[in-house]
Amino acid sequence: MIIESRQIAGFSTCRQELIVGGLRVPLLTVGQLEDYVDAGELLRNPDAPEPPYWAHLWPGSRVLARLVATEIECRNRRAIDIGCGVGLVGVVAARRGAAVTVIDTAPAALCFARANAARNGCEVAAIRTDVRRAGVRGPFDYCFAADVTYDPVLQGALADFLAAHLAAGGRAWCAESVRTFDHGFRRACEARGFEVTERTFQEPDDGRTVSVRLTAARRIR
Secondary structure, three states: OEEEEEEEOOEEEEEEEEEEOOEEEEEEEEOOHHHHOOHHHHHHOOOOOOOOHHHOOOHHHHHHHHHHHHOOOOOOOEEEEEOOOOOHHHHHHHHOOOEEEEEEOOHHHHHHHHHHHHHOOOOOEEEEOOHHHOOOOOOEEEEEEEOOOOOHHHHHHHHHHHHHHEEEEEEEEEEEOOOOOOOHHHHHHHHOOEEEEEEEEEEEEOOEEEEEEEEEEEEOO
16 A cells, blocks of 8 residues: 555545456555544534545455456446445446446545546546435446445335336346345345345455355346
8 A cells, every 4th residue: 555645535545456356456545544534523423524434445345346357247238336435346347348337425435436447547427426316317237336235224225226227137236244134135125026146255354354245136027
Protein backbone atom coordinates (compact mmCIF):
# COMPACT_ATOMS: atom_id res chain seq x y z
CA MET A 1 0.00 0.00 0.00
CA ILE A 2 1.51 3.33 -1.09
CA ILE A 3 0.15 6.63 0.17
CA GLU A 4 -0.16 9.24 -2.59
CA SER A 5 -0.17 13.02 -2.40
CA ARG A 6 -3.20 13.34 -4.68
CA GLN A 7 -6.71 13.59 -3.34
CA ILE A 8 -10.05 12.42 -4.71
CA ALA A 9 -13.24 14.11 -3.50
CA GLY A 10 -11.33 15.54 -0.54
CA PHE A 11 -9.90 12.18 0.60
CA SER A 12 -6.24 11.27 0.63
CA THR A 13 -5.49 8.25 -1.53
CA CYS A 14 -3.29 5.19 -1.48
CA ARG A 15 -2.35 2.78 -4.23
CA GLN A 16 -3.04 -0.91 -3.89
CA GLU A 17 -2.82 -3.82 -6.28
CA LEU A 18 -5.11 -6.80 -5.82
CA ILE A 19 -4.80 -10.17 -7.55
CA VAL A 20 -8.36 -11.14 -8.38
CA GLY A 21 -8.72 -14.52 -10.02
CA GLY A 22 -5.51 -14.04 -11.97
CA LEU A 23 -6.23 -10.41 -12.86
CA ARG A 24 -3.94 -7.69 -11.53
CA VAL A 25 -6.28 -4.92 -10.44
CA PRO A 26 -4.64 -1.63 -9.44
CA LEU A 27 -6.87 0.44 -7.18
CA LEU A 28 -6.94 3.80 -5.52
CA THR A 29 -8.47 3.61 -2.05
CA VAL A 30 -8.78 6.05 0.83
CA GLY A 31 -5.46 6.52 2.61
CA GLN A 32 -5.48 6.23 6.41
CA LEU A 33 -9.16 5.33 6.48
CA GLU A 34 -9.12 5.19 10.28
CA ASP A 35 -8.57 8.97 10.32
CA TYR A 36 -12.11 9.41 9.03
CA VAL A 37 -13.78 7.23 11.69
CA ASP A 38 -14.45 8.77 15.12
CA ALA A 39 -15.81 5.84 17.12
CA GLY A 40 -16.31 7.95 20.23
CA GLU A 41 -18.39 10.53 18.39
CA LEU A 42 -20.52 7.79 16.85
CA LEU A 43 -21.27 6.43 20.31
CA ARG A 44 -22.01 9.83 21.83
CA ASN A 45 -23.95 11.45 19.04
CA PRO A 46 -26.72 9.63 17.14
CA ASP A 47 -26.65 12.43 14.55
CA ALA A 48 -22.91 12.16 13.88
CA PRO A 49 -22.01 11.98 10.18
CA GLU A 50 -21.70 8.44 8.90
CA PRO A 51 -18.09 7.35 8.34
CA PRO A 52 -17.09 6.52 4.76
CA TYR A 53 -17.97 2.83 5.02
CA TRP A 54 -18.03 2.75 1.22
CA ALA A 55 -14.24 3.16 1.24
CA HIS A 56 -13.50 -0.17 2.91
CA LEU A 57 -12.73 -3.14 0.66
CA TRP A 58 -15.30 -5.37 2.31
CA PRO A 59 -14.81 -9.15 2.27
CA GLY A 60 -18.00 -9.54 0.25
CA SER A 61 -16.67 -7.30 -2.52
CA ARG A 62 -13.45 -9.30 -2.77
CA VAL A 63 -15.32 -12.61 -2.97
CA LEU A 64 -17.74 -11.26 -5.56
CA ALA A 65 -14.96 -9.70 -7.65
CA ARG A 66 -13.16 -13.04 -7.70
CA LEU A 67 -16.33 -14.78 -8.87
CA VAL A 68 -16.77 -12.21 -11.65
CA ALA A 69 -13.16 -12.72 -12.72
CA THR A 70 -13.30 -16.51 -12.81
CA GLU A 71 -16.84 -17.84 -13.23
CA ILE A 72 -19.08 -15.28 -14.93
CA GLU A 73 -19.05 -14.63 -18.67
CA CYS A 74 -19.14 -10.85 -18.91
CA ARG A 75 -18.49 -10.03 -22.54
CA ASN A 76 -21.34 -8.09 -24.17
CA ARG A 77 -23.42 -8.25 -21.00
CA ARG A 78 -25.05 -5.21 -19.39
CA ALA A 79 -24.23 -5.18 -15.68
CA ILE A 80 -24.81 -2.98 -12.64
CA ASP A 81 -22.73 -2.80 -9.46
CA ILE A 82 -25.05 -1.72 -6.62
CA GLY A 83 -23.43 0.14 -3.72
CA CYS A 84 -20.18 0.09 -5.65
CA GLY A 85 -17.86 1.69 -3.09
CA VAL A 86 -14.47 2.21 -4.74
CA GLY A 87 -15.68 0.16 -7.72
CA LEU A 88 -13.81 -3.14 -7.39
CA VAL A 89 -16.57 -5.45 -8.65
CA GLY A 90 -17.70 -3.11 -11.43
CA VAL A 91 -14.14 -2.56 -12.63
CA VAL A 92 -13.47 -6.31 -12.82
CA ALA A 93 -16.70 -6.83 -14.78
CA ALA A 94 -15.80 -3.97 -17.15
CA ARG A 95 -12.31 -5.36 -17.70
CA ARG A 96 -13.91 -8.67 -18.66
CA GLY A 97 -16.07 -7.04 -21.30
CA ALA A 98 -19.31 -5.97 -19.63
CA ALA A 99 -20.98 -2.59 -20.13
CA VAL A 100 -21.09 -1.53 -16.48
CA THR A 101 -23.14 0.96 -14.52
CA VAL A 102 -22.08 1.60 -10.92
CA ILE A 103 -24.35 3.22 -8.36
CA ASP A 104 -23.81 4.49 -4.83
CA THR A 105 -25.37 7.06 -2.51
CA ALA A 106 -21.96 8.62 -1.75
CA PRO A 107 -20.64 11.04 -4.41
CA ALA A 108 -17.06 10.37 -3.27
CA ALA A 109 -17.50 6.64 -3.90
CA LEU A 110 -18.46 7.35 -7.50
CA CYS A 111 -15.38 9.55 -7.92
CA PHE A 112 -13.17 6.68 -6.75
CA ALA A 113 -15.01 4.18 -8.95
CA ARG A 114 -14.49 6.34 -12.04
CA ALA A 115 -10.82 6.87 -11.16
CA ASN A 116 -10.31 3.14 -10.67
CA ALA A 117 -11.98 2.30 -13.96
CA ALA A 118 -9.61 4.72 -15.73
CA ARG A 119 -6.67 3.20 -13.84
CA ASN A 120 -7.67 -0.19 -15.24
CA GLY A 121 -8.15 1.01 -18.81
CA CYS A 122 -11.93 0.69 -18.84
CA GLU A 123 -15.02 2.83 -18.33
CA VAL A 124 -18.07 2.68 -16.10
CA ALA A 125 -21.21 4.83 -16.02
CA ALA A 126 -21.43 6.22 -12.47
CA ILE A 127 -24.78 7.33 -11.08
CA ARG A 128 -25.59 8.67 -7.62
CA THR A 129 -28.78 6.96 -6.51
CA ASP A 130 -30.30 4.77 -3.82
CA VAL A 131 -31.42 1.22 -4.53
CA ARG A 132 -34.72 2.11 -2.83
CA ARG A 133 -35.36 4.90 -5.35
CA ALA A 134 -33.12 3.85 -8.16
CA GLY A 135 -32.87 6.36 -10.97
CA VAL A 136 -31.49 3.92 -13.54
CA ARG A 137 -32.96 2.22 -16.56
CA GLY A 138 -32.85 -1.54 -17.03
CA PRO A 139 -32.90 -4.17 -18.04
CA PHE A 140 -29.56 -5.54 -16.84
CA ASP A 141 -28.24 -8.98 -17.63
CA TYR A 142 -26.32 -9.06 -14.36
CA CYS A 143 -26.71 -7.32 -11.01
CA PHE A 144 -23.89 -7.37 -8.48
CA ALA A 145 -24.16 -6.29 -4.83
CA ALA A 146 -21.58 -6.74 -2.07
CA ASP A 147 -22.27 -6.07 1.61
CA VAL A 148 -25.26 -3.81 0.96
CA THR A 149 -27.95 -5.87 2.74
CA TYR A 150 -26.77 -5.09 6.29
CA ASP A 151 -30.24 -3.66 7.07
CA PRO A 152 -33.43 -5.77 6.67
CA VAL A 153 -35.05 -2.88 4.80
CA LEU A 154 -32.31 -3.11 2.19
CA GLN A 155 -32.89 -6.83 1.71
CA GLY A 156 -36.40 -6.20 0.41
CA ALA A 157 -35.32 -3.10 -1.48
CA LEU A 158 -32.63 -5.00 -3.35
CA ALA A 159 -35.05 -7.80 -4.21
CA ASP A 160 -37.51 -5.18 -5.50
CA PHE A 161 -34.74 -3.64 -7.60
CA LEU A 162 -33.96 -7.01 -9.16
CA ALA A 163 -37.63 -7.62 -9.91
CA ALA A 164 -37.85 -4.24 -11.65
CA HIS A 165 -34.50 -4.12 -13.47
CA LEU A 166 -33.23 -7.64 -14.18
CA ALA A 167 -33.70 -8.89 -17.73
CA ALA A 168 -35.57 -12.08 -18.53
CA GLY A 169 -33.17 -14.90 -17.70
CA GLY A 170 -30.91 -12.38 -15.97
CA ARG A 171 -28.86 -13.23 -12.91
CA ALA A 172 -27.87 -11.45 -9.71
CA TRP A 173 -25.24 -12.12 -7.07
CA CYS A 174 -25.26 -10.67 -3.56
CA ALA A 175 -22.27 -11.24 -1.24
CA GLU A 176 -22.87 -10.74 2.48
CA SER A 177 -20.26 -10.73 5.24
CA VAL A 178 -22.16 -8.68 7.83
CA ARG A 179 -25.69 -10.07 8.22
CA THR A 180 -24.94 -13.71 7.45
CA PHE A 181 -27.24 -14.99 10.22
CA ASP A 182 -30.26 -13.56 8.37
CA HIS A 183 -31.71 -15.18 5.23
CA GLY A 184 -34.10 -12.31 4.59
CA PHE A 185 -32.63 -11.50 1.18
CA ARG A 186 -33.04 -15.07 0.00
CA ARG A 187 -36.66 -15.16 1.19
CA ALA A 188 -37.37 -11.80 -0.45
CA CYS A 189 -36.01 -13.06 -3.78
CA GLU A 190 -37.96 -16.32 -3.60
CA ALA A 191 -41.14 -14.38 -2.83
CA ARG A 192 -40.61 -12.45 -6.07
CA GLY A 193 -40.25 -15.59 -8.16
CA PHE A 194 -36.47 -15.90 -8.41
CA GLU A 195 -34.60 -19.19 -8.38
CA VAL A 196 -32.09 -18.84 -5.55
CA THR A 197 -28.95 -20.72 -4.50
CA GLU A 198 -26.37 -19.98 -1.82
CA ARG A 199 -22.67 -20.69 -1.33
CA THR A 200 -20.35 -19.88 1.56
CA PHE A 201 -16.73 -18.72 1.33
CA GLN A 202 -14.06 -18.03 3.94
CA GLU A 203 -12.25 -14.75 3.30
CA PRO A 204 -9.26 -13.34 5.22
CA ASP A 205 -9.87 -9.82 6.54
CA ASP A 206 -7.60 -7.80 8.81
CA GLY A 207 -5.92 -10.85 10.31
CA ARG A 208 -9.06 -12.90 10.81
CA THR A 209 -11.21 -15.17 8.67
CA VAL A 210 -14.69 -13.95 7.76
CA SER A 211 -17.57 -16.04 6.46
CA VAL A 212 -19.10 -14.65 3.26
CA ARG A 213 -22.44 -15.89 1.98
CA LEU A 214 -22.95 -15.54 -1.75
CA THR A 215 -26.60 -15.60 -2.83
CA ALA A 216 -27.29 -16.11 -6.54
CA ALA A 217 -30.71 -15.30 -7.95
CA ARG A 218 -31.94 -16.09 -11.46
CA ARG A 219 -35.06 -14.62 -13.04
CA ILE A 220 -37.26 -17.44 -14.25
CA ARG A 221 -40.43 -15.50 -14.97
